[in-house]
Amino acid sequence: MPSFAASGSSFPGEDPQAEGYGRGGDGPNAPRSHAVTGYDANGGWGAQSAGGDAATEEGFQLGRLLRRRWWVLLLGLASGLGGGYLYDLYQPPVYQSVAELTVSARRTALPGSEGGGGEPEELAGEALGNYLYRAQTGPLVARAVRERRLDELPAFKGAGSPVGRILKGLEGGQVPGTRVLQLTYSGGSPEETGAVLDAVVATFVEEVREEGQSGIREAIRLISEARDQVLRDLEAAEAAHREFERTSPLVRGPDGQPLNPHAADLLALDRARDELSLELSNLTAEVESIRSSMEVGGRRAALAQMASLKRESAGENPAIAELGFEEQHLDLILQLEEARETKGENHPDIKRLENRVAALRRIEADRAGLQAGPDGTEGPSSFLDLYVAARVERARVLQSQIDKLDERYAETREAAEDVRDAESRERELRDRRNRHADLYAALVADVDQLDLLKDADTVRVTPIVPPGPGRPARAPLIRALAAGGALGLAVAFGLSYLLEQSDRRFTGPAELRAEFGLPLLGHVPEIPPRTLKEGKRIREGVPDAGLSTVLRPKSQLAESYRAVRTGLLSAARNGVKVVQVTSPDRGDGKSTLTANVAVTLGRVGKRTVLVDVDLRRPRVRRMFGLPQVAADNPGVGTAEVIADPDKLDEALVESGQPGLWLLPCAARPDHPAELLSSEAYETFLDVLRQKFDFILLDSPPVLAVSDPAATARLADGVVVVTRLHPRTRRRLGECLDTLDQAGARVLGLVVNAVPAGGEYTREVQGGYYGGYGYGAMAGRDAYYSDEGTSAPAAPALIAATPADGDAATARRSTRTPDAARSR
Numbered sequence: 001m002p003s004f005a006a007s008g009s010s011f012p013g014e015d016p017q018a019e020g021y022g023r024g025g026d027g028p029n030a031p032r033s034h035a036v037t038g039y040d041a042n043g044g045w046g047a048q049s050a051g052g053d054a055a056t057e058e059g060f061q062l063g064r065l066l067r068r069r070w071w072v073l074l075l076g077l078a079s080g081l082g083g084g085y086l087y088d089l090y091q092p093p094v095y096q097s098v099a100e101l102t103v104s105a106r107r108t109a110l111p112g113s114e115g116g117g118g119e120p121e122e123l124a125g126e127a128l129g130n131y132l133y134r135a136q137t138g139p140l141v142a143r144a145v146r147e148r149r150l151d152e153l154p155a156f157k158g159a160g161s162p163v164g165r166i167l168k169g170l171e172g173g174q175v176p177g178t179r180v181l182q183l184t185y186s187g188g189s190p191e192e193t194g195a196v197l198d199a200v201v202a203t204f205v206e207e208v209r210e211e212g213q214s215g216i217r218e219a220i221r222l223i224s225e226a227r228d229q230v231l232r233d234l235e236a237a238e239a240a241h242r243e244f245e246r247t248s249p250l251v252r253g254p255d256g257q258p259l260n261p262h263a264a265d266l267l268a269l270d271r272a273r274d275e276l277s278l279e280l281s282n283l284t285a286e287v288e289s290i291r292s293s294m295e296v297g298g299r300r301a302a303l304a305q306m307a308s309l310k311r312e313s314a315g316e317n318p319a320i321a322e323l324g325f326e327e328q329h330l331d332l333i334l335q336l337e338e339a340r341e342t343k344g345e346n347h348p349d350i351k352r353l354e355n356r357v358a359a360l361r362r363i364e365a366d367r368a369g370l371q372a373g374p375d376g377t378e379g380p381s382s383f384l385d386l387y388v389a390a391r392v393e394r395a396r397v398l399q400s401q402i403d404k405l406d407e408r409y410a411e412t413r414e415a416a417e418d419v420r421d422a423e424s425r426e427r428e429l430r431d432r433r434n435r436h437a438d439l440y441a442a443l444v445a446d447v448d449q450l451d452l453l454k455d456a457d458t459v460r461v462t463p464i465v466p467p468g469p470g471r472p473a474r475a476p477l478i479r480a481l482a483a484g485g486a487l488g489l490a491v492a493f494g495l496s497y498l499l500e501q502s503d504r505r506f507t508g509p510a511e512l513r514a515e516f517g518l519p520l521l522g523h524v525p526e527i528p529p530r531t532l533k534e535g536k537r538i539r540e541g542v543p544d545a546g547l548s549t550v551l552r553p554k555s556q557l558a559e560s561y562r563a564v565r566t567g568l569l570s571a572a573r574n575g576v577k578v579v580q581v582t583s584p585d586r587g588d589g590k591s592t593l594t595a596n597v598a599v600t601l602g603r604v605g606k607r608t609v610l611v612d613v614d615l616r617r618p619r620v621r622r623m624f625g626l627p628q629v630a631a632d633n634p635g636v637g638t639a640e641v642i643a644d645p646d647k648l649d650e651a652l653v654e655s656g657q658p659g660l661w662l663l664p665c666a667a668r669p670d671h672p673a674e675l676l677s678s679e680a681y682e683t684f685l686d687v688l689r690q691k692f693d694f695i696l697l698d699s700p701p702v703l704a705v706s707d708p709a710a711t712a713r714l715a716d717g718v719v720v721v722t723r724l725h726p727r728t729r730r731r732l733g734e735c736l737d738t739l740d741q742a743g744a745r746v747l748g749l750v751v752n753a754v755p756a757g758g759e760y761t762r763e764v765q766g767g768y769y770g771g772y773g774y775g776a777m778a779g780r781d782a783y784y785s786d787e788g789t790s791a792p793a794a795p796a797l798i799a800a801t802p803a804d805g806d807a808a809t810a811r812r813s814t815r816t817p818d819a820a821r822s823r
Helices: 054-058 061-068 070-089 125-134 138-148 163-169 190-247 263-312 318-322 324-342 348-368 383-453 477-502 509-516 529-535 556-572 590-603 620-624 638-643 645-651 672-676 679-691 707-712 728-742 759-766 804-814 817-822
Strands: 035-039 045-049 095-105 170-174 181-187 459-465 520-525 578-582 608-612 660-663 694-698 717-723 746-754
Touching (some): 061 070, 061 477, 070 477, 125 170, 125 181, 138 163, 163 170, 163 190, 181 190, 190 383, 190 459, 324 348, 509 520, 509 746, 556 717, 578 679, 590 608, 590 660, 590 694, 638 645, 638 672, 638 679, 672 707, 679 694, 707 728
Parallel strands (some): 608 660, 608 694
Antiparallel strands (some): 035 045, 170 181
């Protein structure tokens, strides 16, 4: 039996805003989330959050489902495994044919590529994967069916197109650690599998070869089209070039190249100008030299300089050739000038030389068109001056010729510029023709090269293990079991989830607190079936079997009632004396709980009275084994005392337990609700408050009659007892709503009849609410408990006529509270 002895609990205090319970949010099913004050572990009163552990509960939804529905998951797994085994057992026979292939590529020397030819290289990686994928495509299988007539096989006759079935049975992969492709086909017969895989492999080999060849043929076609287009462009370029040559102003040179006709004239003019410029430069230098000599050394020095220049440029200067006299008689002139300087003017030699010079001068003057003097001397100018003047004149003539050449050069250059556009056009047409010619030649060479390769295999598929007849093959049993188990688990998990969502029962104390926002005063375990069986035998003077605090004071049940007592004692510190115990429905165990808690309160020295205010179905007499009410003489009970409080002492009955008095019901009134709602009932409670420390009111279920709602507002606090069942959430909520509307102050909840096993019990034992209890562990704590022992003899709680030796005891047991107090 689980331990419930020290279940955690807390109780409301004096704050009027914290009394009772409330709901958070809107709607009848909204969780209660208001704060209540309660008794903490340190003996004080403080605020507590009603939903403090709700988040913790939410975090363990999956774990709770596994704990509570493990049997559903186990059943689903077993069903799935069984289904997988049966599926594998009744599968038709399967045959499998295998083929292994290699794919190699030959490097082809395509136009524009380097190298070519060589040995085939096996493909690997992504390229090999692409070919493996192509071997399993629908178009390839459809071609194999069409060309190899696979639809005529017995397995496919009358079943429509076999492409889908073949694709379903066809699988491919790569042999681990190699570059070998492996194709397998699974079918229903050996002949079918071998024929289908052989057709697929043959079609795959042929398609790969055709694809490689078609690529080269397509390249030849495209290059041929480009070649023809380039040829047409070449012909058009040549025609345009010929037409331009026919109308062009350009002339052909010795090498046949077109030339500008003005280019030669420009070269000749430029060369002639250079020659004249050179001669002009020489004449200018000569004149400057003679003039410089004359200024420095006189005429003789100038003549000597002229003679020197004459010898240097003899035969080259046309101006000197015109003055033949100076060329032939320059020495005679120099002798005359020397004699004049040495012999004087009248010397005979001077006369002789002058005459000779004069005679020669006249001759040369006549030749040159100069006018000589009458005595044969020089004309207006001296010989030296004439020579310089001739050179200056020659320079002027040369400059005039150079100017004319410049004019002709400018005119010729302008004409050449007009022809230069024609040169550019001719060069452009010639380059275009040459480009088209080169491109055409290259394309022709490419077509010739590809034409040699059009029948070669660029990619070759080689079967190294050809397809053969299929061999028996069967899928591993573990695969069917795994699939069946996974499916069974999935279905079971879904079913468990639906069951969990539809189960409205509370799975733990935290969820109960979070739902209603009330503290839990305790948990009472389920009474053993043997005890319930004994309780059916009603005997006068013998207490009910449920009165565990009397019959089994060391039992776990008794300890759980003491835990509730602890909560009530804590509440008494805040003036709580009158406590009404009720429940939502019949059978929740409120009367049993009230009787046991009353016994425990009396044992701790609290003057306690248990009042039976369930005037419709009273239970106090039965719980304590009191004599049944006689029909003709019912006696004095609760109803009579309410009507007349002076009859209290007459109605009180000692329970036989220390500090506990009973006020049972005698006659049942006709209108109990009106009696309990009257002012007399309020006066009745005031009288009890004066005589006792604790007044426990055993009232009817709240949802059964209106009595408990009428009395709850007058009690200092209400304890609600409930059981755990699928309707607990709804029924307990309705009960608390009724008490809240009546203005009752709910101290807390007590969960009764908690089963020995289940999710809620595990939460109580192992979670925050778990604790120490008698009999919780076998061995170490076994000697504390009287669980499992035979029931002790039930004591007679009410002694009618005590023996003489027990007179004192009898007197003590029959004294009223006032008599005991006076003693």
